[in-house]
Amino acid sequence: MTTAMNCKPAELKTEPMILSIERSAAGRRGIRFPRPEKHAGAYLPERFLRKTPPRLPELSEFETVRHYTGLSRRNYCLDTHFYPLGSCTMKYNPRVNEDMAALPGFANVHPYAPEAAMQGTLGFYYGMEQLLCEITGLGAFTLAPAAGAHGEFTGILVAAAYHRSRKDRARTEIVVADSSHGTNPASAAMGGFSVVTVKSKPNGRVDLGALKAALGPKTAMVMLTVPNTVGLFESEILEISRSAHDAGALFYMDGANFNAVMGIAKPAQFGVDIMHLNLHKSFSTPHGGGGPGSGPVGVVRELEKFLPVPRVVCENGAYKIKTGRPGSIGRVRSFLGNTGVVLKGYCYLRMHDGGTLRSIAENSIINANYVRVKLKDLFPCAYDEHCMHECVLTTVPERLNGIKTLDVAKRLLDYGFYAPTIYFPLIVHEALMIEPTETETRETLDAFIGAMRAIAAEALADPALVKNAPEGLPVNRLDEVGAARNPDVRWR
Amino acid sequence: MFSPHTTKQREEMLKAIGVSSVEELTAQVPAELLNPAYNLPPALTEQELVEHVTRLSAKNTPLACFAGAGAYDHYIPSAIRHIVQRGEFLTAYTPYQAEASQGMLQAIYEFQSSICALFEMDAANASMYEGATALAEAVNAAVRITGRKKILLTGALHPEYKATLKTYFGVTGAAVFADIPCAGGQMDMAALDSMLGGDTAAVVLATPNFYGVIEDAQAVSDKAHSCGALLVATVNPVSLGVLAAPGSYGADIAVAEGQGLGNPMSAGGPYLGIFACKKEHMRHMPGRICGLTKDHNGRRGFVLTLQAREQHIRRERAASNICSNEALCALSATIHLALLGPAGLKEAAELCVEKAHRLAALLSAAPGFSVKYSGPYFNEFVLECPVPAEKVRSRLLKKGILAGVPLGNFDKSMKNCLLVCATEKRTDEEMRQFAAELGRFSK
Numbered sequence: 001m002t003t004a005m006n007c008k009p010a011e012l013k014t015e016p017m018i019l020s021i022e023r024s025a026a027g028r029r030g031i032r033f034p035r036p037e038k039h040a041g042a043y044l045p046e047r048f049l050r051k052t053p054p055r056l057p058e059l060s061e062f063e064t065v066r067h068y069t070g071l072s073r074r075n076y077c078l079d080t081h082f083y084p085l086g087s088c089t090m091k092y093n094p095r096v097n098e099d100m101a102a103l104p105g106f107a108n109v110h111p112y113a114p115e116a117a118m119q120g121t122l123g124f125y126y127g128m129e130q131l132l133c134e135i136t137g138l139g140a141f142t143l144a145p146a147a148g149a150h151g152e153f154t155g156i157l158v159a160a161a162y163h164r165s166r167k168d169r170a171r172t173e174i175v176v177a178d179s180s181h182g183t184n185p186a187s188a189a190m191g192g193f194s195v196v197t198v199k200s201k202p203n204g205r206v207d208l209g210a211l212k213a214a215l216g217p218k219t220a221m222v223m224l225t226v227p228n229t230v231g232l233f234e235s236e237i238l239e240i241s242r243s244a245h246d247a248g249a250l251f252y253m254d255g256a257n258f259n260a261v262m263g264i265a266k267p268a269q270f271g272v273d274i275m276h277l278n279l280h281k282s283f284s285t286p287h288g289g290g291g292p293g294s295g296p297v298g299v300v301r302e303l304e305k306f307l308p309v310p311r312v313v314c315e316n317g318a319y320k321i322k323t324g325r326p327g328s329i330g331r332v333r334s335f336l337g338n339t340g341v342v343l344k345g346y347c348y349l350r351m352h353d354g355g356t357l358r359s360i361a362e363n364s365i366i367n368a369n370y371v372r373v374k375l376k377d378l379f380p381c382a383y384d385e386h387c388m389h390e391c392v393l394t395t396v397p398e399r400l401n402g403i404k405t406l407d408v409a410k411r412l413l414d415y416g417f418y419a420p421t422i423y424f425p426l427i428v429h430e431a432l433m434i435e436p437t438e439t440e441t442r443e444t445l446d447a448f449i450g451a452m453r454a455i456a457a458e459a460l461a462d463p464a465l466v467k468n469a470p471e472g473l474p475v476n477r478l479d480e481v482g483a484a485r486n487p488d489v490r491w492r
Numbered sequence: 493m494f495s496p497h498t499t500k501q502r503e504e505m506l507k508a509i510g511v512s513s514v515e516e517l518t519a520q521v522p523a524e525l526l527n528p529a530y531n532l533p534p535a536l537t538e539q540e541l542v543e544h545v546t547r548l549s550a551k552n553t554p555l556a557c558f559a560g561a562g563a564y565d566h567y568i569p570s571a572i573r574h575i576v577q578r579g580e581f582l583t584a585y586t587p588y589q590a591e592a593s594q595g596m597l598q599a600i601y602e603f604q605s606s607i608c609a610l611f612e613m614d615a616a617n618a619s620m621y622e623g624a625t626a627l628a629e630a631v632n633a634a635v636r637i638t639g640r641k642k643i644l645l646t647g648a649l650h651p652e653y654k655a656t657l658k659t660y661f662g663v664t665g666a667a668v669f670a671d672i673p674c675a676g677g678q679m680d681m682a683a684l685d686s687m688l689g690g691d692t693a694a695v696v697l698a699t700p701n702f703y704g705v706i707e708d709a710q711a712v713s714d715k716a717h718s719c720g721a722l723l724v725a726t727v728n729p730v731s732l733g734v735l736a737a738p739g740s741y742g743a744d745i746a747v748a749e750g751q752g753l754g755n756p757m758s759a760g761g762p763y764l765g766i767f768a769c770k771k772e773h774m775r776h777m778p779g780r781i782c783g784l785t786k787d788h789n790g791r792r793g794f795v796l797t798l799q800a801r802e803q804h805i806r807r808e809r810a811a812s813n814i815c816s817n818e819a820l821c822a823l824s825a826t827i828h829l830a831l832l833g834p835a836g837l838k839e840a841a842e843l844c845v846e847k848a849h850r851l852a853a854l855l856s857a858a859p860g861f862s863v864k865y866s867g868p869y870f871n872e873f874v875l876e877c878p879v880p881a882e883k884v885r886s887r888l889l890k891k892g893i894l895a896g897v898p899l900g901n902f903d904k905s906m907k908n909c910l911l912v913c914a915t916e917k918r919t920d921e922e923m924r925q926f927a928a929e930l931g932r933f934s935k
Contacts, residue, residue: 017594017792020602020830030831031569033839033916036846040734043849044868048706050736053834054609057602064830065571068599072580075595079579088585092494096538098577101758105549110559111760112897113552117889120551121759134532146621146761147816149803160663183815185808192664195808233520264518265525280816284494288820289596290586290618290780292762308659330659334562334624334652334749335760343545350541351493354530362514363495366502369509369517386509386517413592421588424804441496442505468788473591475793480590483785483797487774489615490605 020057086421086433089281097344111335122319125312137268139301149183151276151295156191161306171220204230204383215247225254227388229425241271258282260389263357283345294341363438364389390435400459411469415451555894560872560913564752597794600782603826612739613768618780619822620765623749624656640693647674648701651902677865692721704872733841754828764821778812843916844871858930872913881910
């Protein structure tokens with residue numbers, strides 16, 4: 001069996017975990033500034049000044065570089081390891097996008113520079129909105145939200161504003177599926193709505209009967225994740241959107257995982273009124289260990305007036321920033337948005353057309369199904385049918401000497417793979433949610449499949465090996481219970 | 493363009509799956525929805541893209557930046573970008589598998605530690621979107637902690653932060669806001685006295701405030717606490733190189749825009765929301781937190797902890813809906829603080845103070861121009877102009893200078909006011925040129 005392209009970081013095992021502060025020596029410097037002529041006390045009242053210097057690391061530049069380079073080597077990442085993390089869309093991040101976002105012409109712009117001095121930035125803002133409208137079929141987009149969940153919250157406030165504008169104050173509920181992303185109900189609650197959860201059917205889709213029963217004069221919106229979190233397309237989507245509309249509710253699509261849809265279908269044709277996209281997933285901007293992201297929200301024309309400010313508009317060939325818009329829900333953050341991330345997404349989209357977008361969706365679907373088919377004898381599919389961009393497999397402890405999904409995930413780390421998403425969606429027992437994405441080669445998938453099969457064999461031959469994994473990483477399994485009971489969240 | 497399969501491989505994979513065409517795989521999508529037409533511009537090659545985007549970037553005018561108002565032009569040491577651009581940080585995901593993510597987790601722990609040290613607070617999270625949403629989360633936490641709803645906001649709060657709060661809580665009414673009036677660019681303490689009561693959840697203080705003025709934070713803190721209210725402080729982290737830290741005057745929660753710590757201005761983002769609090773409020777702190785722990789062999793290691801408050805577990809009962817944060821911006825800040833250290837941060841902050849004061853003297857020497865408020869300031873101040881501030885800014889633009897932020901955009905009564913900022917990056921020559929232009933202006 002080949003273990004992909006990865007080196008196991010076994011050599012890192014012996015290095016102790018040293019904190020930057022522990023490398024400090026009093027008076028050591030990483031950078032110097034010119035000396036001020038006078039101290040702050042010459043300009044400011046003494047009582048406002050800091051009495052004791054902060055306990056920050058004192059390192060040379062070289063030590064700083066070496067320390068953080070050392071940390072980087074204790075990290076699995078997309079560039080070094082296959083990262084089949086379901087619903088997270090860990091696809092390749094083109095490096096040219098990084099170069100473009102770092103151009104001084106973009107990076108050095110103050111957010112309150114006059115419009116005339118930032119036509120380049122406003123140009124790609126406007127262009128990105130147009131591109132997103134075209135690929136979704138929706139009427140307008142805002143690029144203000146900083147992340148997917150921030151986009152959901154924005155969309156929920158838009159829905160609230162819409163119903164308020166119609167003097168329809170009875171609509172206090174948002175309907176979500178039990179398989180939805182956890183942020184959907186959390187965002188709905190933040191927007192002041194009560195959450196009605198609808199169960200999924202054994203085939204992984206929303207139970208249409210239960211959905212219809214949940215709808216009524218109190219329903220403000222139905223939120224649906226498409227493709228859903230078990231990797232399937234909601235094949236009754238037209239009936240779902242029609243039912244929502246018949247009940248007077250809006251229909252929201254969580255488009256976090258849009259790479260399986262873009263190029264093959266336009267959400268507006270599903271009957272979608274509001275949706276968000278995650279630029280840091282489908283549009284290839286890097287995840288950065290947890291962010292920054294960007295969560296644009298698209299709406300049908302009728303809802304455009306409710307979108308947050310500011311909006312970038314084009315008047316007589318010049319781009320302008322509009323802030324005072326009647327009907328708008330207001331601001332959801334300061335300044336324009338996560339501009340640098342938007343630019344990376346814009347670069348990605350400009351390198352595609354309808355045909356290549358389609359190949360993204362197709363290849364992500366082929367890859368997920370390939371993994372599913374090659375593993376389902378040992379790790380049964382939660383839903384045994386063709387899937388979209390991800391598949392949900394399960395571990396059956398009774399068949400594997402008591403080995404559970406967590407054990408499989410940890411052992412995969414030893415084989416040089418990041419783990420799939422585990423125990424999600426919550427409705428699948430011992431879930432392993434695998435999303436290969438369209439950018440992985442068949443060779444990498446074969447190596448991953450080989451590792452999964454090898455782990456199943458190990459479970460039968462030597463279960464302790466799997467239970468105690470990982471063994472070749474900088475640390476073994478960590479005490480999470482202890483960490484939560486006695487939190488140590490800063491150096492002392 | 494970024495899909496590696498050859499035609500032959502695709503066919504072999506489809507065969508392995510047991511289908512004859514990709515259409516069989518997409519059959520779960522209703523047929524009438526499939527294959528829409530796309531009216532998109534032609535796909536650019538990488539070279540064409542670079543040409544196109546570089547041309548776009550040239551449509552932004554390079555300017556000597558004297559604008560602040562929540563986004564600051566500080567020097568960013570080179571090493572930061574080189575480290576942050578390493579694929580191991582850039583292309584990692586949220587560290588859900590701790591053993592394979594010790595690098596990012598340790599960096600988050602160091603971020604939390606450096607922020608706690610700088611702010612003199614007990615705990616900090618792994619970051620929030622940016623300053624305004626960090627403040628919204630602080631208000632949310634204050635309401636939960638006190639069981640009260642009323643939030644007193646400094647009248648000198650950044651207007652966009654205020655607008656964000658209104659959006660976050662306007663619909664639910666979970667928090668209700670009242671503005672504490674300003675007198676002379678500072679919080680009116682008599683007004684604060686009259687507004688504080690047993691129903692006050694928190695007083696939100698900004699120092700330096702939106703007009704650049706440093707507030708008497710200790711006095712505000714004492715008053716808030718005497719009513720059982722919390723003090724929520726929003727600060728400029730760079731100013732803490734010289735100014736008293738929120739913990740030293742008893743802030744319960746401190747938030748900030750952290751862009752100035754090693755992140756470029758980038759026309760508004762991505763930025764870095766900082767959230768820190770006292771120990772007793774840690775379990776109300778939203779977002780991700782990294783904790784130090786041990787592995788089964790007693791080795792030091794790091795995990796995401798206190799996750800029981802989060803959306804992926806608690807769904808609609810979560811403390812917040814935040815999921816993605818700004819981890820890479822937080823990493824930049826962590827490296828920035830490590831490179832500067834306590835001495836470098838103090839130097840940078842003292843340079844800001846000195847340059848801002850020197851600039852104020854130069855500009856107010858021009859006939860008709862004066863510094864509007866007498867309160868102490870860190871790196872920015874309000875310049876009262878003899879003409880609309882927009883005019884001043886337009887004139888200076890032609891000389892390659894961004895003179896500041898005209899405040900009439902936020903408050904019509906301040907149409908002649910320009911919010912001017914000087915960081916350590918502004919040179920004496922730029923400042924002299926700025927002043928010389930003003931001299932010409934009033935003639």
